[in-house]
Amino acid sequence: MKLLVPVKRVIDFNVKVRVKADQTGVETANVKMSMNPFDEIAVEEAVRLKEQGKATEVIAVSIGPAQASETIRTALAMGADRGILIKVDGEIEPLAVAKLLKAVVDAEKPDMVITGKQAIDDDANQTGQMLAALLGWGQGTFAHKLEMNDGAALITREIDGGLQTVSVKLPAVMTTDLRLNEPRYASLPNIMKAKKKPIEEKSAADYGVDVTPRLSVVKVSEPPRRSGGVKVKTVTEFLDKLAEAGAI
Amino acid sequence: MAVLVVADHDNARLSDATARTVTAAAAIGAPVHILVAGKDCAAVAAAAATIAGVEKILLADDAQYARQLAECMEALILSVADKYDAILAPAASNGKNYLPRVAAKLDVAQISEIIKVVAPDTFERPIYAGNAIQTVKAPAGAKKVITVRGSAFKPAAQGAKVGIEKIAAAADPGLSTFASEALSHSDRPELTSAKIVISGGRGLGSAENFHLLDKIADHLHAAIGASRAAVDAGYVPNDFQVGQTGKNVAPDLYLAVGISGAIQHLAGMKDSRIIAAINKDEEAPIFQVADVGLVADLFTALPELEAELAKRGH
Numbered sequence: 001m002k003l004l005v006p007v008k009r010v011i012d013f014n015v016k017v018r019v020k021a022d023q024t025g026v027e028t029a030n031v032k033m034s035m036n037p038f039d040e041i042a043v044e045e046a047v048r049l050k051e052q053g054k055a056t057e058v059i060a061v062s063i064g065p066a067q068a069s070e071t072i073r074t075a076l077a078m079g080a081d082r083g084i085l086i087k088v089d090g091e092i093e094p095l096a097v098a099k100l101l102k103a104v105v106d107a108e109k110p111d112m113v114i115t116g117k118q119a120i121d122d123d124a125n126q127t128g129q130m131l132a133a134l135l136g137w138g139q140g141t142f143a144h145k146l147e148m149n150d151g152a153a154l155i156t157r158e159i160d161g162g163l164q165t166v167s168v169k170l171p172a173v174m175t176t177d178l179r180l181n182e183p184r185y186a187s188l189p190n191i192m193k194a195k196k197k198p199i200e201e202k203s204a205a206d207y208g209v210d211v212t213p214r215l216s217v218v219k220v221s222e223p224p225r226r227s228g229g230v231k232v233k234t235v236t237e238f239l240d241k242l243a244e245a246g247a248i
Numbered sequence: 249m250a251v252l253v254v255a256d257h258d259n260a261r262l263s264d265a266t267a268r269t270v271t272a273a274a275a276i277g278a279p280v281h282i283l284v285a286g287k288d289c290a291a292v293a294a295a296a297a298t299i300a301g302v303e304k305i306l307l308a309d310d311a312q313y314a315r316q317l318a319e320c321m322e323a324l325i326l327s328v329a330d331k332y333d334a335i336l337a338p339a340a341s342n343g344k345n346y347l348p349r350v351a352a353k354l355d356v357a358q359i360s361e362i363i364k365v366v367a368p369d370t371f372e373r374p375i376y377a378g379n380a381i382q383t384v385k386a387p388a389g390a391k392k393v394i395t396v397r398g399s400a401f402k403p404a405a406q407g408a409k410v411g412i413e414k415i416a417a418a419a420d421p422g423l424s425t426f427a428s429e430a431l432s433h434s435d436r437p438e439l440t441s442a443k444i445v446i447s448g449g450r451g452l453g454s455a456e457n458f459h460l461l462d463k464i465a466d467h468l469h470a471a472i473g474a475s476r477a478a479v480d481a482g483y484v485p486n487d488f489q490v491g492q493t494g495k496n497v498a499p500d501l502y503l504a505v506g507i508s509g510a511i512q513h514l515a516g517m518k519d520s521r522i523i524a525a526i527n528k529d530e531e532a533p534i535f536q537v538a539d540v541g542l543v544a545d546l547f548t549a550l551p552e553l554e555a556e557l558a559k560r561g562h
Contacts, residue, residue, distance in 0.1 A: 138423030
C-alpha cells in the first residue's frame with residue numbers, strides 16, 4: 001500500500017500572529033515556520049502503517065514556496081521515503097491545492113491520502129474533502145483511529161457528541177484529528193538520513209493547474225479586543241458582580 | 249437569488265445551529281429553502297418548516313442519509329444545486345464534512361465558518377484561531393458555498409409553517425458505510441447553544457475532580473466544556489473541548505475554572521457576552537479577557553460557590 005501525505009508549511013503554532021498595519025495579511029517576515037500540527041499527525045500515522053508492514057511507501061508532498069522543502073525534510077526525518085515539492089508563491093486556496101494533489105494522485109496512484117483536517121493558518125478545513133470529491137473517492141475526516149480492514153479503511157471520527165466509525169473503500173482520503181496519535185520527534189540520525197532522501201521539484205504549470213485565487217481578500221483585521229474587568233477575592237463578591245451584569 | 253440551507257440534525261431533532269444558519273442565509277438572498285436529508289426525519293422537516301423567513305423545505309428521506317455520510321450528501325446537494333445562488337450549512341461536524349465536496353464539484357472556493365455577512369458577496373471569517381479576521385469577497389456570478397459559525401448569528405425566529413416538498417434521493421455513490429457510533433449522552437444543555445457554559449481546565453487536576461463542576465452546572469442549568477489541556481490529560485472526552493480545535497461557543501456567561509487561557513482556548517469562547525474566571529494564579533492570561541475574575545484556589549472556591557448558589561436560590 002502506497003501512502004501520500006500532503007504537508008503544509010505554516011506559522012508555528014506557538015507564535016502570536018500579528019496583523020499587518022496595512023491590513024493585507026498577517027506578518028510572516030522573520031516568523032518561525034513549522035509543519036502544520038495536524039499534518040504532523042498525518043505523517044506519524046503513515047509512518048506507523050509502514051512500520052507495521054501495512055504500507056510500502058510514504059510520499060510527502062508540499063505546495064508552497066521553496067522553503068516548503070524544509071517541511072518535507074521534517075516529514076522525511078520522521079520516516080517518509082521521498083518528497084514532492086510543488087513550488088507556488090503567494091496565497092493558494094484549498095481548491096487549487098486539491099486540484100494539484102489530484103494531479104499528484106493521478107501520477108503516483110497511492111492507495112490512501114492522509115493529511116491534516118485543517119491548517120492552522122487559514123483554518124479552512126476543506127482540502128481533504130475537496131480532494132476526495134475531485135477523485136470520486138470516499139473520505140474519513142477528523143480521524144481518531146484507523147484500522148485497515150481488507151480493502152477498506154475503518155475510520156473512527158470525532159463528531160459532535162462523540163465518535164462515529166465509518167468503513168471507507170480504498171482508495172480513500174483520511175484527515176487527521178488531534179487524538180489519532182502523538183507525532184514523534186525526529187532523531188538526529190534520522191534527520192541526517194533525511195538529507196539524502198530525494199525531493200522532486202515541480203511547478204503548478206507542470207500539472208496544468210490554474211492556482212489563481214477565486215476569492216479576493218478585502219482586508220485582514222485585528223479581532224475586537226476584550227479587556228479584563230474586575231478581579232475579586234471572595235465567592236460572594238464574584239456572584240454579586242455576575243448578578244450585576246445580568247449573567248446569572 | 250434563492251439560497252439553500254442544509255439542515256443539521258440527528259433525524260429526531262433539528263439543531264439550533266440550523267436556525268442560526270438561516271439568519272446568515274437571509275442576509276445573503278431570498279427565498280431561503282432548507283434541505284433536510286435523513287432517515288425517518290419528518291419531525292425535523294416539520295421543525296424546520298416553522299423557522300421564520302424560510303419559504304420551503306426540501307425533504308430527502310432515505311436510508312442512505314441516516315448518518316449524513318459525506319459522499320451521499322454531496323450527490324444529493326449537487327442534484328438540487330442548480331437552483332441556488334448560495335448553499336450554506338452550519339459549521340458543525342456534518343457540514344464541515346460534506347460541504348467542501350460540494351464546492352469542489354461546483355468548482356468554487358468554499359468560504360468556511362463565516363461570522364458576519366458584510367454584503368451578499370462579502371463575508372468575515374476568523375483565521376489563525378481567531379487572532380485575525382479575514383474579509384473575503386466571492387467572485388461575481390459564481391455560486392457561493394459557505395459554512396456558518398452558529399455562535400456568531402442569532403437563531404431565526406419561529407414563523408408560520410411552510411410547505412414540505414419531498415425530493416428523490418440521489419444515487420448512492422457506495423464509497424463508505426456507517427459502522428458504529430459512540431455518543432456521550434447528557435441531560436445537560438448542548439455546549440454550542442447553552443446560555444451558560446462552565447469549562448474546566450488542567451487546574452482541576454483529575455477526571456474525578458472534574459465532577460466538581462457538575463453541581464455548579466446543575467444550579468445554573470449550564471453546559472460543561474473543557475480546555476484542550478483537560479482533554480489531553482484525559483479528564484473528559486474530546487467533544488467537551490472548547491477552542492480552535494474544538495467547539496466555538498458564545499453563551500451569555502462563560503465560566504472558566506482552572507483554565508490558564510491559551511490563545512487557542514480563547515479562540516473558542518471570546519465572543520461570550522460575559523466571561524468569568526476562577527484561577528489561583530493572578531497572572532493567568534484568562535484574567536486579561538475575563539469581565540469578572542475570582543483569584544482563588546478552585547478547590548475551596550467551588551464548594552463555596554455551590555453553597556452560595558443554593559443559598560441564593562439558583
